[in-house]
Amino acid sequence: MSTTENSQQRPLEGLRVLDLTRALAGPYAxxxxxxxxxxxxxxEDPVGGDLARDNSPYVGRDGVVVERRHADDISISHLTRARGKHGISLNxxxxxxxxxxxDLVKGCDIVVENFTSGTADRLGVGYDAAKAANPRVIYCSLSGFGANGSEGGKAMDVxxxxxxGAMYTSGAPGEPPVRMGVPMADMLAPVFAVIGILAALEQRHRTGVGQHIDVSMLGALTSFVAIENWSAMAAAGMPSRTGLTVQRLSPFGVFECADGYIALVAVHDKxxxxxxRAMGQVELLQHPQFATRDARVANATxxxxxxxxxxxxxxxxxxVAALEAQGVPVAPVRHPEDALVDPRVMARNETMPIAHPSYSSDIDLRTAGIPILxxxxxxxxxPVLPVAIGEHNSDVYARLTGYSAEQLESLKRQGVI
Amino acid sequence: MSTTENSQQRPLEGLRVLDLTRALAGPYAxxxxxxxxxxxxxxEDPVGGDLARDNSPYVGRDGVVVERRHADDISISHLTRARGKHGISLNxxxxxxxxxxxDLVKGCDIVVENFTSGTADRLGVGYDAAKAANPRVIYCSLSGFGANGSEGGKAMDVxxxxxxGAMYTSGAPGEPPVRMGVPMADMLAPVFAVIGILAALEQRHRTGVGQHIDVSMLGALTSFVAIENWSAMAAAGMPSRTGLTVQRLSPFGVFECADGYIALVAVHDKxxxxxxRAMGQVELLQHPQFATRDARVANATxxxxxxxxxxxxxxxxxxVAALEAQGVPVAPVRHPEDALVDPRVMARNETMPIAHPSYSSDIDLRTAGIPILxxxxxxxxxPVLPVAIGEHNSDVYARLTGYSAEQLESLKRQGVI
Structure with missing residues (x-):
């Protein structure tokens, strides 16, 4: 596990989270x-645990592999998402x-779950149960369509x-929608969940009590889409999707090079x-089709x-060099592998390396950091990871619940943990 | 302005924010x-104010228009982003x-700015100045590449x-990158900024002092891209971009209908x-190319x-109806205008209406709400909006700084406010 060199405290030190989540959205929160x-x-459930443990690819003694070969191969998804978490089992x-x-909730400040809506209550581990055990607890539910809504279909990212509406904001008119490669729905809801949890913590300082936070994947992503006023744009005759460029700001957007693409913005005269000048076509400055901003927009194609x-x-x-020399905002369109190793991003721990606890890897296993300094x-x-399910049972149960070794042994025999 | 019917308090009540931000990223935070x-x-600067005041389209007495016609026409961007904020002017x-x-910072808990990196310090309104006035203040800087980095080009969303790397995660191999229509870089950095601010508030409860929060647009979006392990996927021979479908999970992705598109997920046998069955082709269940999961992946095309x-x-x-009847996860690919009026989303205020303070509109001016319940x-x-620049000068300056009416008049004459 990588940590910063900084020896200062972290902002949320002293708070404890009981994490019932699986897959991606909840574990990212x-x-x-x-x-x-x-x-x-x-x-985790004592049998099987988090589904993400079975996500390909894996890393282990043979390096990165598509199919699990050894018992101690670890899914890179698990290595990424379970970093820094203590693992216990409970059926x-x-x-x-x-x-x-x-008994666990009594020692926790926060509970997070992303079961299908209604499941936590049915299992007896919903907010009401948590609140009865600990009125100060902040309980966050992540779901597809809202904690109290009937499920309108399975809430997978796609x-x-x-x-x-996000798929139809990208791409060109008349072309198919665009599936975003980054799982934006899975990633955005947890970010708002964290905001909700921290805001509720702030309120708890005033009131002394916790509450239930309810974030939906559909709502989180739709609220992002809604920052543009689509109906007003349509009423004003402005197209809602324009592909690689935005002609009303021309020249603006993505252009093709011999070996890739660049993005540039040259909206203003200067x-x-x-x-x-970068193009070596200074005569365009006098050209009636391109001399003014209005002319460039009118002749954008x-x-x-x-x-x-x-x-x-x-x-x-x-x-890029030619445009930078002229002070024109420009950037190469980079592949993710190149983007993740940007020295600025690495220096700020916005991406950071991960590693199998026992085996090194020739491949740079670089993943998301905390993009806040x-x-x-x-x-x-x-530097902790639940390699096995229930890896930290003895320590965590002893600390939080005071269960004795005998009690834990008995719970294990009964299949409870 | 729309608010919920709920008369309870809001989580961050009692906290005061001095907002130096312009355009989109900062104002969204x-x-x-x-x-x-x-x-x-x-x-806002007394002359001109926030750039977003000049964003087309506008709304006013003539409804939604592309070009400003009347002095009291308001940019829909401003109406959206300045909602619920008090407006003061300061040069x-x-x-x-x-x-x-x-004098203002003394009465505030939080300051947020998104000037170009280094500008706030040069103007004498950076973190050092704020901290000298109020050691408890939490000061958040949003920038393209980080508060202390040299600017590596202009930090516009595109x-x-x-x-x-986000552009290359969408689209199909061999095809151009995809510009996302939602301004994800502009929107994501502020969400992490809010997490940083709230985490620092929590820390302030322990330590009594504030600190500087530094979020970069590049880091926020790159950290999202980094949740997939691109290098490991490449090493395992898994393609990084696969267009509308994901063949290793086939059938999975977006498919074409007579009048639009749908997304479906049918990874498992069931x-x-x-x-x-929905296709009326039950014989495929026995077909050697499609009978098993491995066969379906091998014959995905x-x-x-x-x-x-x-x-x-x-x-x-x-x-959609045929697949739903069979329990297959499916959804129409909706246009943003349809997505924003989803009854589930409206009921939860994840999108919400806005209106010009004086004129109603036939167009549903629906925008982003707070996607947390x-x-x-x-x-x-x-129900407050800085329609004019410095709209709330008298009230706010009096409350926060105790300046008299005479002092304010003098500051105005000198061009300070």
């Missing part, structure tokens, strides 16, 4: 809390589990992307002049063709 | 704080501004999208059987062609 310094206790379907859950006609002849690095605190993950 | 109950004081370039800024061959004949509504608190925006 508790990952953020762990990286901010909360103690996160990941609770929530067992009749004894409710009591154990209540389903939520489709419903949210920037357009810089672009034309022709202008874009001329830019592409120039940039296609050159490698990305030359186009604090002047008076550090972020980062404790 | 303070919008979230306002919707969670903080008092937000939007500070930060005036020599007297530093004193006024310090530039950050290009650098982050779901695949449901799909084949052929399978996708068959699904599209069926779905293209039917309207979206029929394909609290059982013990409400969210929503106070």
């Amino acid at each position: 508790t990952l953020l809390l762990a990286g901010l310094g909360a103690e996160v206790i990941k609770l 929530l379907k067992h009749p004894e589990a409710k009591t154990v859950f209540a 389903i939520i992307q489709a419903l949210s 920037l357009a002049a810089g672009l034309f 022709e202008l874009e063709a001329r830019i592409n006609g120039w940039s296609r002849q050159l490698p990305v690095v030359d186009v 604090f002047s008076g605190a550090r972020t980062g993950f404790d | 303070t919008l979230l704080l306002a919707g969670l109950g903080a008092e937000v004081i939007k500070l 930060l370039k005036h020599p007297e501004a530093k004193t006024v800024f310090a 530039i950050i999208q290009a650098l982050s 779901l695949a059987a449901g799909l084949f 052929e399978l996708e062609a068959r699904i599209n061959g069926w779905s293209r004949q039917l309207p979206v509504v029929d394909v 609290f059982s013990g608190a409400r969210t929503g925006f106070d």
Whole structure:
């Protein structure tokens, strides 16, 4: 596990999270809390555990592999999402589990779950049960459509992307929608969940009591889509999807080079002049089709063709250099593997390496960090990982519930933990 | 302004934010704080104010228009992003501004700025100045590449999208990258900024002092991209971009209908059987190319062609109904205008209406709400908007700084406010 060198405290130190989540959305919420310094206790079913343990690819003694070969191969998903979390097991379907859950909640500030809506209550581990055990607890539910809503279909990322309108904001008119490669629905809901949890903590300082936080994947992503006023744009005759460029701001967008693509923005006269100089076509500055901002917008298709006609002849690095020399905002369109190792991003721990606890890897297993820097605190993950299900049962149960070794042994024999 | 009917307190009530931000990223951060109950004081330059005031389209006495026609037309961007905020003016370039800024900061818990990196310090309104005035203040800087980094080019959303790798996670191999229509870089950094601010508030309860929070647009979006382990996937021979479908999970992704598109997920045997029944092609269950999960993945292109061959004949509504009847996860790919009025989303205030303070509109001006529900608190925006620059100068300056009417008049004459 990587942590920063900084020896300062982390912002959420002293807070404890009981983490009932699985897959991606929930575990990412508790990952953020762990990286901010909360103690996160990941609770898994004794049989099978988190589904993400079976996500390909794996890493282990043979390096990175598509199919699990050895018992100690670990899914890279698990290695990423369970970092810095302590692992315990509890079979929530067992009749004894409710009591154990209540005993755990007494020692926790926060509970997070992302079961299908209604499941936590049915299992007896919903907010009401948690509150009865600990009125100060902040209990966060992540679901597809809201904690009290009837499920309108399975809440997988691609389903939520489709419903949210996000797929139709990308791509060109007349072209198919675009499935975003980053699982935005899965990732965005947990970020709002963390905001809800921290806001409720602030309120708890005033009131002394906790509450239930309810975040939906559909709502989180749709609220992002809604920052543009689509109905007003349609009423004003402005197209809602425009592909790689935005012609009403022309020249603006993504252009082709000999070996890749670049993004550029040259909306204003001064920037357009810089672009034309970079292109070696200063005569365009006087050209009636391109001399003014209005003219460039009116002749955007022709202008874009001329830019592409120039940039296609050159490698990305030359186009970027030529535009930078003229002060025109420009960037290469980078592949994720290149983006993740940007020195600025690595220096700030916005991406960070992970490693199998026992085996090194030739591949740079780089993943998401905490993209927030604090002047008076550090972020980062404790060097702990639930490699096996229930890895930290003895320690955690003893600390939180006071159960004796005999009691734990008995719970294990009964299949409770 | 719309608020919820709930009369409970909001989670961040009692906290005050001095908001120096402009454009989108910063104002969205303070919008979230306002919707969670903080008092937000939007500070604008007396001349011109926030750039977003000049964003087309506008709304006013003629309804929604592309170009401003009347003095009281308001940009819908401003109406959206300045909701629930009090407006004051201050010319930060005036020599007297530093004193006024310090007097304001004394009465605030939080300061947020998104100037180009280094500008706030140069103006004398950076963290050091704020801390000298109020050691408890939490000061958040939003920038393209980090508060202490040299600017690596202009940090516009499309530039950050290009650098982050996000553009290359969407689209099909061999096809161009995809510019996301939702300004993800502009929107994601402020969400992490709010997490940073709230985490620092929690720490302040322990330590009594504030700190500087530093969030970069590049880091926030790159950390999202980094949740997938791109290098490991490449090493395992798994393609990084796969277009509308994901063949290693086939059938999974977006398919074409006669009048639009749907997303479906039928990874497992049971779901695949449901799909084949919905298609009226139960014989595929026995077909050697499609009978098992491995076979379906191996023959994904052929399978996708068959699904599209069926779905293209039917309207979206029929394909969705047929798949739902078989329990197969499916959703229509909706346009943003349809997505924003989903009854579930409207009921939860995840999208909410806005209106010009004086004129009604035939167009549903629906925008982002706060996608978090609290059982013990409400969210929503106070019915306040800085229509004019410095709209709330008298009230806010009197409350926060105690300046007399004469002092304010003098500051105005000198061009300070």
